[in-house]
Amino acid sequence: MTTSASGASAEAAEADLARAGEFLQLLRDGRPRTRAELAQLTGMARSTVASRVDTLLSLGYVAPFGGASSTGGRPPSLFALNPQARVVVGADLGATHALVALADLGGTIVSEVRESLPINRGPEEVLAWLSGAVTGLLADAGRPASDLTAIGIGLPGPVEFETGRPVSPPIMPGWDGFDVPGRLQRDFDVPVLVDNDVNIMALGERKTAWQDVDELMFVKVATGIGAGIIAGGRLQRGAQGTAGDLGHVRVPGGPDTPCACGNAGCLEAVASGPALARRLGVDVDGAAGGPEHKASKVIAQRLRDGDLETVRLVREAGRHLGSVLASCVSLINPSVIVVGGSVSQAGEHLLAGIREVVYTRSLPLATKHLRIVTSTAGARAGVLGAAALATDHALSPGAIEAAGRAPRRSA
Template structure:
């Protein structure tokens, strides 16, 4: 039977209720007795914490509706319907926002052709309106909304949610994105760069049991989302994974938009490949044109994409030795070139990385594809809502 939406938000203060809840997050139903054995707590303590979580709606009796008389059901599990979250992937020229339950099931979704260069006022006002429409479509209210996750196409100071000198986002520098969104909804707003949330989305979709994963976005720029020991690694200033501006052996004096020379992006990014093919007389102005040429069987385009894979592989070989991931996922628009790009990456990574680091390494194409960002943004929001700190605060 479908879990019920909670009708009460009141519960007596029960410190430590999050300990019980974290055991139930996996969705597996457990009895009070099992929870007592797992935690070592007295049954009376477990019972009070279970009751507090039940009143909040975070857990529900498993196997049917609550008993109307006699002894209440003994099995309890996570109630995915307790809250909903919004996830938003705001790209350079598109916006995708979804509403999900706490199990990550998408309840409603909306896509819009929206230019990030239109500025934070227009974009974030649209986001607020879109979330309102999705709540109405799903039959939920603003009170059901637990958190909002947002991915932006530029560097983000994660602790504050402020974009920092984003190159393709005029007017966004140091804008307080959470505060702007909270004018529409008074809930926690978590903001990260698009590659990080794509890594979270890919992990949730295809690799839920993998604790060491790198997601490589190959598009106009080239970046990595790094998950190590199950935790997203952002670095001290949120710039971890900026592979596009690492100098590569074949880079020479090729000028990059960052002002340096020989950067990976200047050789293997979508505009660089399009420019190279256009200089040779082919109709190529964008990453999409490069992909079309590859799919049409153009041998020169295939060679260019494979060489881009080798250049990316030069940088990833160092990453493999340094971070030792078990999975590298290749996504972004140029990943649509398929095995030609992956073949070049694999060729160099397996040749130049330490044998022990590559013994069980998998290099695979993205499964989530263009939905990786919005799924990752929702995952970011769900993790916050279900975190021990949030659960503990809710039960006070």
């Protein structure tokens, strides 16, 4: 049985489309290149490179870039990723806040909106607000809904990444098993990627300050304590998405303080923001803005006032963190440990305690070039990471292939 000419042509077009998505990864760094440079870089024939570039030009993901110099004859054409081709949305939904941003494919934030929105109001109310916020951001930017290509969301609880469903989240009543992607896809026909807040903060921090670092731990110290782990340049979620749950690791030699999980001596029970506030005699339960917000404000103010007891307790909390992180350093050997979350406002006092234990207990080779620093992205780490999660998907080979097959939708 022979294949018709039209059938063979269609198969060839499909193959070009699939390979064009892989080819685009070479241009994601934003650096303009000529066809000749791309051929040299990939080892492909110039005709093959031309075919890939033409496919990406037709989809709008690549655009000509002026400025190439000529050695005689016609100037060579430069091509680069077109960040304006599509847009993505990143959403950081916290315990008491929501921050949503519209970004281009280069990671530049176009516009954003913030709202005081407690996550415990439930998924229908929170996600209805999010849907309205996305619609408003698109309208404000003058972009049709057809330009939206992916949505990334961070949630303050455990998430099964493959399905985007929260799993027994302790501070999110009504969210357990809720189909977050399905709810948003009722309004937007795009992929919706959902992860826990610490993972997206790790992505945001790396994008902001550590793009050249492939081995990084982001440690969030707030109401709870968790870590986002990047190894080999990729976010590591573990088998069920619970990698990095440091809060319920027992502190070696630490106090047997009861923990909300039912155990005693957990890191969260002795080093989180509320735990520190309680030791300082401050009641944070039921506080406006949540216990995390009040605890961080009280701790920061007392440190500014030079309160010696607060300094002692913060450094002690740092040592408890350090005793757990020392094991992490031995296991995964990160190049950088970034400390974020509200309690990271304690700054050098907290870091001093962490460094004291990590550099003492870890092998010299593991700590030879290890940096332990506070977050650069700060409160924006989550929304930047959510946007990066969406962008990585939008520019993946599979997504480019799907975009080439589907007709552009109208607004």
